[in-house]
Amino acid sequence: MSKRVLTTEAGAPIADNQNSASAGVGGPLLIQDQQLLEKLARFNRERIPERVVHARGSGAYGHFEVTDDVTGFTHADFLSEIGKRTEVFLRFSTVADSLGGADAVRDPRGFALKFYTEEGNYDLVGNNTPVFFIKDPIKFPDFIHSQKRDPFTGKQEPDNVWDFWAHAPEATHQVTWLMGDRGIPASYRHMNGYGSHTYQWTNAEGEAFFVKYHFKTNQGIRCLSSEQAAELAGKDPNSHQTDLLQAIERGVHPSWTLYVQIMPAAEAADYRFNPFDLTKVWPHKDYPLQRVGRLVLDRNPDNVFAEVEQAAFSPNNFVPGIGPSPDKMLQGRLFAYADAHRYRLGVNHTQLAVNAPKAVAGGAQNYGRDGLMAVNGQGRGAKNYEPNSYDGPAETGRPLSAPLAVSGYTGNHEAPLHTKDDAFFQAGELFRLMSEEEKSRLVANIAGGLSQVSRDDVIEKNLAHFHAADPEYGKRVEEAVRALRED
Numbered sequence: 001m002s003k004r005v006l007t008t009e010a011g012a013p014i015a016d017n018q019n020s021a022s023a024g025v026g027g028p029l030l031i032q033d034q035q036l037l038e039k040l041a042r043f044n045r046e047r048i049p050e051r052v053v054h055a056r057g058s059g060a061y062g063h064f065e066v067t068d069d070v071t072g073f074t075h076a077d078f079l080s081e082i083g084k085r086t087e088v089f090l091r092f093s094t095v096a097d098s099l100g101g102a103d104a105v106r107d108p109r110g111f112a113l114k115f116y117t118e119e120g121n122y123d124l125v126g127n128n129t130p131v132f133f134i135k136d137p138i139k140f141p142d143f144i145h146s147q148k149r150d151p152f153t154g155k156q157e158p159d160n161v162w163d164f165w166a167h168a169p170e171a172t173h174q175v176t177w178l179m180g181d182r183g184i185p186a187s188y189r190h191m192n193g194y195g196s197h198t199y200q201w202t203n204a205e206g207e208a209f210f211v212k213y214h215f216k217t218n219q220g221i222r223c224l225s226s227e228q229a230a231e232l233a234g235k236d237p238n239s240h241q242t243d244l245l246q247a248i249e250r251g252v253h254p255s256w257t258l259y260v261q262i263m264p265a266a267e268a269a270d271y272r273f274n275p276f277d278l279t280k281v282w283p284h285k286d287y288p289l290q291r292v293g294r295l296v297l298d299r300n301p302d303n304v305f306a307e308v309e310q311a312a313f314s315p316n317n318f319v320p321g322i323g324p325s326p327d328k329m330l331q332g333r334l335f336a337y338a339d340a341h342r343y344r345l346g347v348n349h350t351q352l353a354v355n356a357p358k359a360v361a362g363g364a365q366n367y368g369r370d371g372l373m374a375v376n377g378q379g380r381g382a383k384n385y386e387p388n389s390y391d392g393p394a395e396t397g398r399p400l401s402a403p404l405a406v407s408g409y410t411g412n413h414e415a416p417l418h419t420k421d422d423a424f425f426q427a428g429e430l431f432r433l434m435s436e437e438e439k440s441r442l443v444a445n446i447a448g449g450l451s452q453v454s455r456d457d458v459i460e461k462n463l464a465h466f467h468a469a470d471p472e473y474g475k476r477v478e479e480a481v482r483a484l485r486e487d
């Protein structure tokens, strides 16, 4: 069989891909050497900006299948029938490190899921933790600055990490979670995924519900100790990627069962926790888990850059029957992601295969046009304005979700506190749920980090948070930190 011919970007055959053209043997190179110039120039442009957070990740395709009837709560088409299957793409990630970091680290994991539904793409961009460190998006850039590399030392600094938390008592719950056993998943397959925020579902009658999503791993939860992780991160920095890729290649398809907690909208105002506070969970005895369906990953992407690096998930990609809650963090995220994509990937990133909606042949149907790297036209003679008299796509007049009730005046308000809301109660509850061994590991992990902080006042402020969560918790962390600092 004859070999395919190597070509330039313009498709012309290349004669020599081993020796650049020079002026005589041993002389300087020629500017007419198209292959050399094009090859070097293209190589210089291979990288795009990495994600400002969640830079390191792995992705896979699969499907979601409905197993239980939830039509009483949402009219979302992809949830409309038991047995209905929807194609999905899921990108897992670590959060704080850059693209070149390691997988086996103590860090939350991203769990970003794109459902290619018949009514457009629905993106559920969550984590492997049901809560988060902060509850107002205005704090997010400061929070991330404190967790990523310091601009002077060029590395993550315990001083910055713990100084931020010293000023963020609401982080105590998520810090307890992160420093506990689940803080380092053994792989992406062995952890749960959560929508984390509260979202809104609307049924066909227009009734609104608030929901929280829980994807429970069917592989079982498996975690690494700090020591195991340090060893693995050194041996195979790509341990999560290796695990996911190989499992799917072997035909061992990971799966998760989706459950939701559902709160009728009218109950939100008087619930003992603010249901829109991302630092809080809804105890399952208040709102039990209800099964919805099964998520399966069964196909690796062909090209990691094209499909994983260029994947774009945005929490504001909703479909009819699903919408946002007034959670301030979620509201901030409704802006941040598509803005990041326009910077990182360009305005036409929605035309890339991994991001394009599959609902309508030919992709998105609207009057947005042109821009860098535009590929899809909208058909010959299609008008680029609306309304028009030429049968162009038109609005439906049907809102995607129910309206949210509001009251009061504009202003820089703190999220309202409900009767049982404070920064520490649920952190204490989580601590008290742990076995004696888990508590010991939690305390050791916290003390290992906190004892590296250089300023006593920052340590004291953090200790006060653990004391406030539970006196035993505070006492044990304080003793462990003292012992390490006296060493």
Ligand code: HEM
Pocket: 050, 051, 052, 053, 054, 057, 091, 092, 093, 109, 110, 111, 112, 125, 126, 127, 132, 136, 137, 138, 140, 195, 196, 197, 311, 312, 313, 329, 330, 332, 333, 336, 337, 340, 341, 344
């Ligand atoms: C106001 C708070 C937040 C802001 C402003 C924010 C912003 C961002 C930005 C700019 C990116 C990079 C997007 C890209 O370049 O493609 C990102 C990625 C991500 N964020 Fe957030 N984030 C916030 C909170 C959260 C929370 C609470 C969660 C989970 C519950 C979360 C989960 C993720 C995930 C999973 C990714 C990676 C998505 C992917 O795989 O492409 N973020 N975030």
